[in-house]
Amino acid sequence: MKAQIARQDILREIEENREHYVTFLQNFIRAASPNPPGDTTEASKVVVEFLSSHDIKPNIIAPLERAPNVVTDFNGSKGLGARVILNGHIDAFPVERPDDWERGPYSGYNDGTSIHGRGGVDMKAGTAASIIAFTLLKKRAEHLRGSVALTAVSDEETGGKWGTKYLLEQCGDSSPWKGDVVLNGEPGGLQSIRFGEKGTLRITFTVKTPGANGAYKHVSRGANIIASQIIVKLLDIERLEPELPEVLKKYLQSDEVRRVADDIMGPGAANILLQPTVNVGTMQGGAKVNVIPQQCVFETDIRLPIGMLARTVVDQIDEILKTFPEASYEVQEAASNPANYCTTKHPLAAHLANAAQEVTGVQPVQLAGLGGTDCKFYRYAGVPAYVYGPSPKGMGASGESVLIEEFVDMLKTHTLAVWDYLSS
Template sequence: MATKHEILSEIDANFPQYLNFLQTLIRAASPSPPGDTTEAASVVLDFLSSHGISADTVAPQSHMPNIVTDFDGGDKSGPRVVLNGHIDTYPVENPDKWKYGGPYSGHNDEVQIHGRGGVDMKAGTAASIIAYILLKKRAQKLKGSVALTVVSDEETGGKWGTRYLLEQGGKASPWRGDCVINGEPGGLQSIRFGEKGTLRLTFTVRTKGGNGAFRQLSRGANIVAAQLIQRLLEIESMTPHLPEELRKHFDNPEVRLAADEIMGPGTAEILLATTVNVGTIRGGLKVNVIPEECVFEADIRLPIGLLAEEVLDHIFSILKDFPEASVSKQEAASNPANYCSVDHPFAKHIADTTEGITGRRPVQLAGLGGTDCKFYRYLGIPAYVIGPSPHSMGASGEAVDIPEFKALIKIHTLAIWNYLGGET
């Protein structure tokens, strides 16, 4: 009879094989942009095939394939759980700064597996794939069904990845499910039930140009832009309209402590704050010329309870003082804040399982960055993130802890096993 103890024993026995799979997946470079994940997708397909599992490829963009597969339990009447993860990664800016043969080495130093994407999020995706294999092997013991979606295009918006899968077929899409687990980096001390939104804007300032010596003729586009940027910081004083139950949750000292522990001091405050960051700035031909045009981009992070429309209204009021400036919204990169219930039965199973594996009960947190879980939550589908520590995510020298990866496989597998009525 299949039990969770038998599953844990199988994970322990086969862990070297699972570790090799993660290393191979990291070595299949898939930086986004440009977003070509064909090699990584082949690694996934080969691994599934080696365990007797066939999968379909859905590729609205040929270089961005999505791998999907599913199975029914012995009793089909239960809920449908979706395992969701992406295989595209951040690009690499400084390849010479990496040890162990470069950014895609997959090197095992017996403590960590090194390489771009190990943390975000190939370890989490690999854990979900392995969990799917272990669960399908025991399908007859489960009540409900399980789907696996291994997607591309997460790093650049999800239009051709998770979002595409959910939109095709509408409510009948087999990849929607009743609840979702995702292995994005967040730390095993937390379960992410929501995340801040993004509002990406492009500002263009146009003024009269000229020689730098004739300052009396024009302030210059860059000067106007600098003054506008300073005014945009007013947005950070805007407060969200947070539901009372969520405000009480985020005020819990245990939640605040976990947020600061995982993501750094001050995180508990930032979770409920609006933040403004100005990224690329383009303006000016040379130092002694008054520039006619300056273009800059702003990344505004919206806490739960604050709508983009409220922020835009404030920005439009600011722009009344800057007739030289205009603004446009980057629609594809702008998404509302989102969250789901902290009390869903599946969330409780994830928490119980994690506590049993790690000895510490995770707290429910919202994420600072975006994940594909937002697309499920927009549809009213509860989606929860539990993955490895985010500490080296996107950095030169990105590496995932081996014990965390092993624990993550167990958590993803047993959380679904228990939720779908597997034998204990």
């Protein structure tokens, strides 16, 4: 009975402090933390100040001085139980065209419906929700079993080497920041819980030819033309099919999953959940227009669906390049990560779905994400990790903004899900 009263008290406290929490999110967004270059000092201070105002003194783990990771934890008073990790990142996507922003990219402007500014969606709203949820749960530790840890990390946008990955690798299996299950607030849409995500395979291609004057096409094929021919061939990779357990494949192809995926991520998203996609970056084949270029360099970002190994794609590339002896490639290992997923049956996932329905009136569907998150590092380590966050619409774009109601609903759902899991 006491636990039930405490649960109701959580919702009451969130509503009473709504403006306080929104102000925290605004200040968080105003503390610019674009990565690259990756300096999150000011944004980290905002996090530390908020925690300190709730009588929590966090620890700072900073393999890079300009990119501190803010961590803290507490034990429940009801004895042994699972360790839940609330994970989120502090850094944000860079701003390419600041003049395109009506109110400036770091305004944190509240228009009554949304909070505007870079990082609001990806993922300062989600990280703020984790931070606030941690304070609400710690305040009620007497009702909980197990423990809760908060990891607000500073390096996600450029790979996680100095952020989540560092926290997990610094102590190996005994790392206090590994835990038994993870909850993350990356953008995913409140109609879904993400239990997995596509992998990335980044490759640099180089085409070298003798080159010549533009009039002497019989002397040498142009590197840019050869590169274009290779790119067309690379699109055949999108026809490859992943190898998945039949039950998972059937689930991801179900009408309900397809409907929710298209609703959250835009029409056509469902079609590429189980399909590799090929994107080509900037081509560098610098030469005057009347010269046949000797070299062209381009990059590809290939997204691997769950059930597809990088080796399968690389084998296809090797086959393609047999007819293009002028070309070579190098895999960007640091920027390449396998696709990953975890069980959909974990108790926290069930509590998350139930809490979401209670708060929003919508029962979320479990989906795989198209983009990468730090959850991959936990899943690689065998730790189930789930994403429940705001709509991904507008993330990384000029005018990025997050809906206040989605932020508050996410906060309620995160807090209640962990509460139900550790108090049941």
